[in-house]
Amino acid sequence: MTYHRPSFRHPDLPTNELGHTRQYYEGALSTLCAGCGHDSVSAAIVQACFELAIEPHHVAKLSGIGCSSKTPAYFLNQAHGFNSVHGRMPSVATGANAANRQMAYIGISGDGDSASIGFGQFSHVVRRNLNMLYLVENNGCYGLTKGQDSATADVGSAGKRGIATAFEPIDLCAQALQLGATFVARSFSGDKQQLVPLLKAAITHKGFAFIDVISPCVTFNNTTTSTKSYDHMREHVRQADVVDFVPAEKEITVDYAPGTTKELTLHDGSVIHLTKAQSDLDTSDPHAALNAIHDHKVRGEVLTGLLYLDTELHDFHRVINTMPTPLRDLQEKDLCPGGDVLQGINSGLR
Amino acid sequence: MKPTDTKDPEYFHRVVDCQYACPAHTPVPEYIRLIARGRYSDAYMLNWESNVFPGVLGRTCDRPCEPACRRGRVEEQPVAICRLKRVAADFKDDIKDRLPDITPANGKKIALIGAGPASLTVARDLAPLGYRIDIYDQQKLGGGFMRSQIPSFRLPEEVLNEEVNYILDMGIATHFDTYISSLKSILDKNYDAVFVGSGAPRGRDLAKLPGRQEADANIHIGIEWLANVAFEHTAKIGKNVLVLGGGNTAMDCCRTARRLGGSDVKVVVRSPASEMKASPWEIEDAQHEDIPFYDCHVPLEFVTENGKLVGMHFDKVAAEYDDDGRRQLKSTGEPPVFFPCDDVLLAIGQENAFPWVERDIGIDFGKWDMPVVDEVTFQSSNPKVFFGGDAAFGPANIITAVAHGHQAAVSIDLFCNGQSVTQRPTPGTNLVSQKMGVHEWVYDNQIENSERQIVPLADKACALRDRKLEVELGFNLQTALEEAERCLNCDVQTVFTESACIECDACADICPTSCINFTANGDENDLRSRLNAPATNLEQDLMVSDLLKTERVMVKDENVCLHCGLCAERCPTGAWDMQKFDYSVTQAGQNEIGS
Numbered sequence A: 001m002t003y004h005r006p007s008f009r010h011p012d013l014p015t016n017e018l019g020h021t022r023q024y025y026e027g028a029l030s031t032l033c034a035g036c037g038h039d040s041v042s043a044a045i046v047q048a049c050f051e052l053a054i055e056p057h058h059v060a061k062l063s064g065i066g067c068s069s070k071t072p073a074y075f076l077n078q079a080h081g082f083n084s085v086h087g088r089m090p091s092v093a094t095g096a097n098a099a100n101r102q103m104a105y106i107g108i109s110g111d112g113d114s115a116s117i118g119f120g121q122f123s124h125v126v127r128r129n130l131n132m133l134y135l136v137e138n139n140g141c142y143g144l145t146k147g148q149d150s151a152t153a154d155v156g157s158a159g160k161r162g163i164a165t166a167f168e169p170i171d172l173c174a175q176a177l178q179l180g181a182t183f184v185a186r187s188f189s190g191d192k193q194q195l196v197p198l199l200k201a202a203i204t205h206k207g208f209a210f211i212d213v214i215s216p217c218v219t220f221n222n223t224t225t226s227t228k229s230y231d232h233m234r235e236h237v238r239q240a241d242v243v244d245f246v247p248a249e250k251e252i253t254v255d256y257a258p259g260t261t262k263e264l265t266l267h268d269g270s271v272i273h274l275t276k277a278q279s280d281l282d283t284s285d286p287h288a289a290l291n292a293i294h295d296h297k298v299r300g301e302v303l304t305g306l307l308y309l310d311t312e313l314h315d316f317h318r319v320i321n322t323m324p325t326p327l328r329d330l331q332e333k334d335l336c337p338g339g340d341v342l343q344g345i346n347s348g349l350r
Numbered sequence B: 001m002k003p004t005d006t007k008d009p010e011y012f013h014r015v016v017d018c019q020y021a022c023p024a025h026t027p028v029p030e031y032i033r034l035i036a037r038g039r040y041s042d043a044y045m046l047n048w049e050s051n052v053f054p055g056v057l058g059r060t061c062d063r064p065c066e067p068a069c070r071r072g073r074v075e076e077q078p079v080a081i082c083r084l085k086r087v088a089a090d091f092k093d094d095i096k097d098r099l100p101d102i103t104p105a106n107g108k109k110i111a112l113i114g115a116g117p118a119s120l121t122v123a124r125d126l127a128p129l130g131y132r133i134d135i136y137d138q139q140k141l142g143g144g145f146m147r148s149q150i151p152s153f154r155l156p157e158e159v160l161n162e163e164v165n166y167i168l169d170m171g172i173a174t175h176f177d178t179y180i181s182s183l184k185s186i187l188d189k190n191y192d193a194v195f196v197g198s199g200a201p202r203g204r205d206l207a208k209l210p211g212r213q214e215a216d217a218n219i220h221i222g223i224e225w226l227a228n229v230a231f232e233h234t235a236k237i238g239k240n241v242l243v244l245g246g247g248n249t250a251m252d253c254c255r256t257a258r259r260l261g262g263s264d265v266k267v268v269v270r271s272p273a274s275e276m277k278a279s280p281w282e283i284e285d286a287q288h289e290d291i292p293f294y295d296c297h298v299p300l301e302f303v304t305e306n307g308k309l310v311g312m313h314f315d316k317v318a319a320e321y322d323d324d325g326r327r328q329l330k331s332t333g334e335p336p337v338f339f340p341c342d343d344v345l346l347a348i349g350q351e352n353a354f355p356w357v358e359r360d361i362g363i364d365f366g367k368w369d370m371p372v373v374d375e376v377t378f379q380s381s382n383p384k385v386f387f388g389g390d391a392a393f394g395p396a397n398i399i400t401a402v403a404h405g406h407q408a409a410v411s412i413d414l415f416c417n418g419q420s421v422t423q424r425p426t427p428g429t430n431l432v433s434q435k436m437g438v439h440e441w442v443y444d445n446q447i448e449n450s451e452r453q454i455v456p457l458a459d460k461a462c463a464l465r466d467r468k469l470e471v472e473l474g475f476n477l478q479t480a481l482e483e484a485e486r487c488l489n490c491d492v493q494t495v496f497t498e499s500a501c502i503e504c505d506a507c508a509d510i511c512p513t514s515c516i517n518f519t520a521n522g523d524e525n526d527l528r529s530r531l532n533a534p535a536t537n538l539e540q541d542l543m544v545s546d547l548l549k550t551e552r553v554m555v556k557d558e559n560v561c562l563h564c565g566l567c568a569e570r571c572p573t574g575a576w577d578m579q580k581f582d583y584s585v586t587q588a589g590q591n592e593i594g595s
Helices: A037-052 A067-074 A089-099 A111-115 A119-127 A172-178 A192-204 A230-236 A286-298 A316-320 A339-349 B009-015 B017-021 B028-036 B040-051 B054-060 B081-091 B117-129 B157-168 B183-187 B222-230 B248-259 B280-288 B398-416 B460-465 B477-484 B506-510 B524-529 B590-594
Strands: A059-063 A080-083 A104-110 A132-138 A183-188 A208-214 A237-239 A242-246 A261-265 A271-275 A302-309 B109-113 B132-136 B173-175 B193-196 B219-221 B240-244 B264-268 B297-305 B308-321 B327-331 B337-340 B343-346 B385-387 B428-433 B435-437 B492-496 B516-519 B542-544 B553-557 B576-584
Touching: A037 A067, A037 A132, A037 A192, A037 A208, A037 B506, A059 A067, A059 A089, A067 A080, A067 A104, A067 A132, A089 A104, A089 A119, A089 A132, A089 A316, A104 A111, A111 A119, A111 A132, A111 A172, A119 A132, A119 A172, A119 A208, A132 A192, A172 A183, A172 A208, A172 A286, A172 A302, A183 A192, A192 A208, A192 A242, A192 A302, A230 A237, A242 A302, A271 A302, A286 A302, B009 B017, B009 B428, B009 B576, B017 B028, B028 B040, B028 B081, B028 B477, B040 B054, B040 B081, B054 B081, B054 B157, B054 B398, B081 B477, B109 B117, B109 B183, B117 B132, B117 B157, B117 B193, B117 B398, B183 B193, B193 B398, B219 B222, B222 B248, B222 B343, B240 B248, B248 B264, B248 B280, B248 B343, B248 B460, B308 B343, B385 B398, B492 B553, B506 B516, B524 B542
Parallel strands: A059 A080, A059 A104, A104 A132, A132 A208, A183 A208, A237 A302, B109 B132, B109 B193, B132 B173, B193 B385, B219 B343, B240 B264, B240 B343
Antiparallel strands: A183 A302, A242 A271, A261 A271, B297 B308, B308 B327, B308 B337, B428 B576, B492 B576, B516 B553, B542 B553
């Protein structure tokens, strides 16, 4: 027996500025385990894209291999997609972005795909400040191959096999900060109130936006001894400032109490409101972010929320000075500008 | 909000919209599933126990279930519940061996006045318990207004006879052709209880309208005229007929007139068309037979020439509403409209009449000269006398009369056993998990997208030639199956167990109609304002859980839940389960059966 999702939706679903309901942004029915955190992340992406009123065909979904990398099938059915080789999503994303900078790029990866086999690729795409959302669905284990520890599993954490992890974990947010990422955040699949605004800000951010989403593996790593279980996360999450994303077109009328709220303006004029919560993190200071991550980890806590944002640094295209037109739109006269131009170039090289 | 008490049988009952809306609370989804499985006799018996006349109701019910049907909120059209009921009746096998056994006489005697649906239901419920039942009716056959007022082209006589006879064959003593002119004379016969199910037999007249007397020969009271047609005292009507009134009786009158020689039949109504009382499908059927409707026409006078009716004058009006929404019909000031006619049928309402009930036998009469009857027990102020059907609270419909009959039978049984009629046995309820295995459920949880099937009709020319030719042909088995598959199985309930929930959001993410939410608690208005999808249907409950680990609550808006089971399908811990909810209305003798 199999099962299907009915095609009926709530008859009074709201529409976005494009006139689409949330249904327009859905994908196929998930084949992941029931209760997988990744499905919540997919639902959050659907919600974020709906709220941002992006046309799905202006989005490219890219992924590698793993449970996480299956998920692009479960959101934005009408977007472009590329399910690449294990750990090689960053290369494909770079190529696609180089060819057409006008699309939104959503890369979905996992802890195995990014912190093990694709660690090198991950480092280089951060360095390049490629304009994309790079989202890691981090469950601390290799769910697709029966739940072995991954490189992000905490020392001492034990999944279903019951054997504690022996090695120090790789903290992908810390890595991204050290490699110069311009948007770094951490979140939890079970907290859409935080995740959806973060996703909207990350997709709007012009540059490399990295979100590490702790997303429990309900089958292999949701044990009482795991540090990446639903219960452990709920007990140990500490929120950085609460994020509220206000798109550029909307008049900002939200009235925040002075002294507790900070505004960050993105390239397109959108605004992120940060409302003070449980930390005093300065999101413009990468050292402060690194310290905060470390301090919370020492206390056994997980700091979530927006950790760092730099809206000044130029993205990949500005740095290498490419032309704005997507390659597919270049005409013969653009590509073959004629003998005079060639002569000019040649004489410049003499 | 406080956590929802799902142990209260009424909570899940309300979720089954069709069953809840049905006065007799027939378990609709259950019989539709039986039809889908080809178990027509089982579906029929389930109906028969609940509503006594499945074949009759499958053709003529007022269908309170259909406007309530959840499918009508999810897409445009509700499930054709009524016509599926007819499928069960049409395709059943001989069910006589399934009728209840009659226990030996218990020595109690009950009189039933009137042999309509209410009385027959009382008989059906009490006869098997050993009561001796005497039934009195002025007509020569049982059925009451089902026989006298519903035309044969809507309800064939064989269908009615079959279902009336299932009851009369239980050893009921019938006294037909017997008009009871004195309730006292019945009470004097020392019955243990008397049930009055004599209907609302008096059709309204326009006695004071000018010309009424002169034109009398060609003015007929609708329900009387229909009865005369049914009992074959009347076989003809003039060519030009005006039917006054906008209710279902008017629809039956105009369509019958078309079959008795009325080639130009008009329906003329006082109110605007949108406020006509007739069921939309009956209006449609009349229009299909080329009968025009003239709304906002108030009768002024009957016009006669040489002592014979030649037409009527009407005043054109417009409806105006005051601040309280009360309607007033104001003349437009246009000159009176004249419609020529040979006959007029008055179908402008009917009323109760109790000239045969003495006022000194302990029965109190209240407003509008109606007997004072308890709305739960149907007992009058004379503890021996019970009322039900139209006789109790005024004109309603068959299914309401059946529901009254069941409850009156419970009361009579309690009363005859010396028990209090107010201490009534509770309805029977049960919840059974439908989970069979991985992705397997006992019920068919796949939601079909098909639209409501249309019931085929007999050829119009043939139908108009033959008063007894049934117009609706009913579903065949293929369309019945397709229609049955449209049912959402609302009786398969989403049952939530807080202690098992790990708040992974899987159910909220998968729910196709965004019913499920995890959020901070609040009062109902507050909660409704911040759910994932608009929760504006206040008639539909919110199911609220106890506090979860994160101090949030699970809130489910029942309004457009498809009962598809995906929440339970995607729940890793079994916190959601799909459980079939049975609800059976208390019936007479339930105590004895239960003990």
